[in-house]
Amino acid sequence: MLGSGDHPKEECGVLGVYAPDREAARLAFFGLFALQHRGQESAGIAVANGHRVRMHKDMGLVSHVFNEDVLRVMDGDMAIGHTRYSTTGASVLRNAQPVFCQSLVGDIAVAHNGNLINTRELRAELEDEGEVFDSSSDSEIIARLVVRNIQHGPEEAVKTAMRRLRGAYSCTVLTPKTLIGFRDPHGIRPLVVGRLEHGGAVIASETCAFGPLDAQFERELAPGEMVIVGHDGIRYAQGAPSPRPAMCLFEFIYFARPDSQMYGRLLYSVRERMGENLASEYPIDADIVVPVPDSGIPAALGYSRRSGIPYREGMTKSRYIHRTFIQPDQPMRELGVRMKLTPLVEHIQGKRIILVDDSIVRATTTTQIVKLMFEAGAKEVHVRITAPPITHPCFYGIDMASRGELAAARMTVKEIERHLGATSLGYLSIDGAVQATGRDRDHFCLACFNGDYPIAVPSDVEARRSEKRQDVGQLAAVASAQRSLFDE
Ligand code: SF4
Structure with missing residues (x-):
């Protein structure tokens, strides 16, 4: 995963742990490490000991936010955790998660991955009824909806909240004695359940969080389903009816870790198959298949296997620089790449290369990589992309760009090819990407590829998103200017 400013970004990773007679916060810490790719701006853990909920969160990576001194005092056998990438003006501590709410009948904490699309009406309604919000995040709306009904018990409180929420949400909720995970009726963002070896459960955005905790995968939570974990065991319940599943196809293409499983398949294998399909759809005579590291590797292997053209690494990636978006001006972006x-x-010089990457959003990074390959002596650079052309923005928890910024919304494939300076360009079709997952189209959200949004997006939402993106860009520019190029 190049993780550049030109790649879509996952907004959050969520976790929940129930570990009888063990320190749940410590396990949550290790689980969050595995979910770090889903958000690097803030991290937090809330822990419950049967009487109360306590929380620690801060800006930064999981390893920066937590240390032995912090974890030592977080006693309790239930915990939830969160890693966050912010998109909304709000890379600030008050928007970090979990969100904590106090009530007369007990405290709760909520961790949320996704994006609500009825935020404005819910917030206005709750404010009219006297709620005072601490943050601008939609996750606080979920927390406040839950806490308003907590006197009916956590399960009923979550069900009541689910009836009001519209959009994408995979959440974990913690009360002093109960841990709940729940997923929106379309199951847009992932959420999986595992069992700890000596009793207890783990709820996580991805199965890759189970390995460090020695947890065994139990199953994916179904759309609209909830899992209720208490000292008396684990139960499942349908929190809201599901009209149809619409899981994010981009999780399979890029966001989720390749060692995670979704819809029962290892994502590394799914991405290899996408590469094979890409070779079938866009064959070309060339000398080597080169991945853009790291996310392009499985698809490049698949392309190589299907085409018979040798796989060869064509570039190395620094492990210590996490951003290319250092300064908002173009020369600095190029330097970042x-x-x-x-x-x-030596691998590239004089070669006709097939360059395999996962996606093109604005086309800025891919343009730089193509240039880099030609400068290194490539004779031809044939770009092959496993995500179909992104023509529409995402409103369900992925930060990619507003519609006007999307290369495929502004240009034809031929025009993008010229813009990249590539010898040729081929995108995997939607059917080719879906086929690789082993499920059919009816199981996916494909909105950013075809504009067919499974949950209707109110007309004012895109306008507000664009405004927020501009605010974020300005904030990011200020923050970046204050940071050394070599900080990360
Ligand atoms: S619009 Fe695209 S990125 Fe967003 S949930 Fe749907 S498939 Fe995923």
Whole structure:
């Protein structure tokens, strides 16, 4: 995963742990490590000991936010955790998660991955009824809806909240004695359940969180379903009816870790198959297949296997620079790509290369990589992309761009090819991407590829999203200017 400013970004990872007679916060800490790719701006853990809920959260990576001193005092056998990437003006501590709410009948904490689309009406309604919000995050709306009904018990409180929420949400909720995970009626963002070896349960955005905790995968939570974990065991219940599943196809293409499983398949294998399908759809005579590290690797292997053209690494990626978006001006962005990727000239020189990557959003990064390959002596650069052209923005928890910024919304494939300076360009079709998952189209959200939004998006939402993106860009520019190029 290049993780650049030109790649879509997952907004959050969520976790829940119930570990009888063990320190749940410590397990949550290790689980969050595995979910770090889903958000790097803030991290938090809330822990419950049967009487109360306590929380620690801060800006930064999981390893920066938590240390032995913090974890030592977080006693309790239930915990939830969160890693966050912010998109909304709000890379600030008050928007970090979990969200904590106090009530007369007990405290709750909520961790949320996704995006609500009826935020404005819910917030106005709750404010009219006297709620005072601490943050601008839609996750606080979920927390406040739950806490308003907590006197009926956590399960009923969550069900009542689910009836009001519209949009994408995979959440974990913690009360002093109960841990709940729940997923929106379309199951847009993932949520899985595992069992700990010596009793207890783990709820996580992805199965990759189970490995460090020695947890066994039990199953994916179904759309609209909830899992209720208490000292008396684990139960499942339908929190809201599901009209149809619409899981995010992008999780399969790029966001989720390749060692995670979704819809019962290892994502590394799914991505290899996408590469095979790409080779069938866009064959070309060339000397080597080169991945853009790291996310392009499985698809490049698949392309190579299907085409019979040798796989060869064409560049190395620095492990220590996480961003290319350092300064908002173009020369600095180019420097960012060059700091991150170094061409292996001996592999590339004089070769016709097939360059495999996962997605093109604005086309800025891919343009730089193509340039880098030609400068290193490539004779031809044929770009092959496993995500179909992204023509519409996401409103369900992925930060990609507003519609006007999307390359495929502004240009034809031929125009993008020229813009990239590539010898040729081929995108995997929607059917080719879906086929690789082993499910059919009816199981997916494909909105950013075809504009067919499974949950209707109110007309004012895109306008507000664009405004927020501009605010974020300005904030990011200020924050970046204050940071050394080599900080990360
Ligand atoms: S619009 Fe695209 S990125 Fe967003 S949930 Fe749907 S498939 Fe995923």
